[in-house]
Amino acid sequence: MPRFYARRRxxxxxxxxxxxxxxxxxxxxxxxxxLPTPVSGATAxxxxxxxTVATENRTGYDRDLFPHWITQSGSCNTREVVLERDxxxxxxxxxxxxxxxxWYSPYDGxxxxxxxxxxxxxxxxxxxxWDSGAGSWTTSRRQSFANxxxxxxxIAVTDNVNQSKGDQDPATWMPSRTAYRCIxxxxxxxVKYYYDLxxxxxxxxxxxxxxxxx
Numbered sequence: 001m002p003r004f005y006a007r008r009r010x011x012x013x014x015x016x017x018x019x020x021x022x023x024x025x026x027x028x029x030x031x032x033x034x035l036p037t038p039v040s041g042a043t044a045x046x047x048x049x050x051x052t053v054a055t056e057n058r059t060g061y062d063r064d065l066f067p068h069w070i071t072q073s074g075s076c077n078t079r080e081v082v083l084e085r086d087x088x089x090x091x092x093x094x095x096x097x098x099x100x101x102x103w104y105s106p107y108d109g110x111x112x113x114x115x116x117x118x119x120x121x122x123x124x125x126x127x128x129x130w131d132s133g134a135g136s137w138t139t140s141r142r143q144s145f146a147n148x149x150x151x152x153x154x155i156a157v158t159d160n161v162n163q164s165k166g167d168q169d170p171a172t173w174m175p176s177r178t179a180y181r182c183i184x185x186x187x188x189x190x191v192k193y194y195y196d197l198x199x200x201x202x203x204x205x206x207x208x209x210x211x212x213x214x
Contacts, residue, residue, distance in 0.1 A: 034086040035106075035123075038152040038186035041214030047193035048207055054198040056131035066126045067139065068146035078147040078154070082120045085149075086156035105158040106183075107165075107175035112158065119162035122146065123153050123184070124191045127167035132197035151194055152187035170210065171202040182214040 039047065069077045076084075076096035083098045084090045090101035098115040105112070112118055126134075126146060134142055148154065165173050170188060174181055185207050192199060199207070 035155045035183070035187065036150060036152045038183060039190045041182065041186060041211055044186040044189040044214065045208075045211050048189045048199070048204065048211065051189075051192060051204070052198040053201055053204055054132075056128075056198075056200050057135070058127065058131050060135060061127055061130040063126055065130075065139065065142055066134075066146040067143040068122075068126070070143065070147050072147075072149070078149065079120045081149065082154050082156055083115055083118065087115075103156050105156070105161065106180045107157045107177060108161050109177050110158050110161075117159055118156045119159040121155050121157045121162045121165065123155060123187050124197070125165075125167040128169055129195070129197060132192065132199065134195070134197065145195060148191075151191050152183075153191050169200075169203045169206075171200075171206040174210070181210055185210040186214060 038044070069079045071077050072081045074096065075094070076092075080092065080096045080098065083101075083103070084092060087098065087101040087103045091099050093099050101113070101115070103112045103115070103118045104110075105118070107121075122129075129142075129145060134145065137145075145153070161176075170185055175184055189207060189211070191197075
């Protein structure tokens with residue numbers, strides 16, 4: 001085969017490969033990146049080493065002690081802000097409720113087209129925070145924690161996945177998508193460090209194991 005035609009065939013093949021790659025990138029879900037980027041694995045390991053290890057205590061816990069889904073702007077509350085942030089092509093009505101859009105759940109890889117199928121997860125659950133030191137906080141600080149849009153603490157995920165997680169820590173529950181686990185534990189440690197929350201021994205051991213590969 002003449003070199004000219006061989007080179008042309010290679011060029012066409014290369015162009016086709018590039019096109020396929022660009023299409024795949026364009027179609028890849030982007031909502032999983034909406035969570036504020038957590039600290040690096042190295043920083044998370046450093047943070048974890050400084051956290052107090054203590055036995056958890058849930059005495060007196062009540063979810064209502066953490067005022068959540070407060071108004072953020074206009075008629076939009078925290079849940080609605082996160083739904084808009086984490087979704088794609090989200091349309092909202094005059095009350096700020098999402099009427100259409102799609103949401104990719106990075107915990108399990110599912111995509112939903114109805115906001116009712118999506119929960120806003122407190123990555124470090126409210127009960128877990130209470131167990132780890134938030135019981136001594138003021139109501140104002142608990143409200144800030146429950147509505148924190150700055151730290152990687154709130155994320156839109158499949159509702160029944162969030163419900164199955166409940167108030168568990170990484171010693172007993174992790175996202176089923178292994179590709180997301182490094183992000184999850186980095187975010188977990190960052191939130192605990194920022195709010196000066198403790199970890200129990202099983203939780204710390206699990207975090208150390210997951211962070212070792214981050």
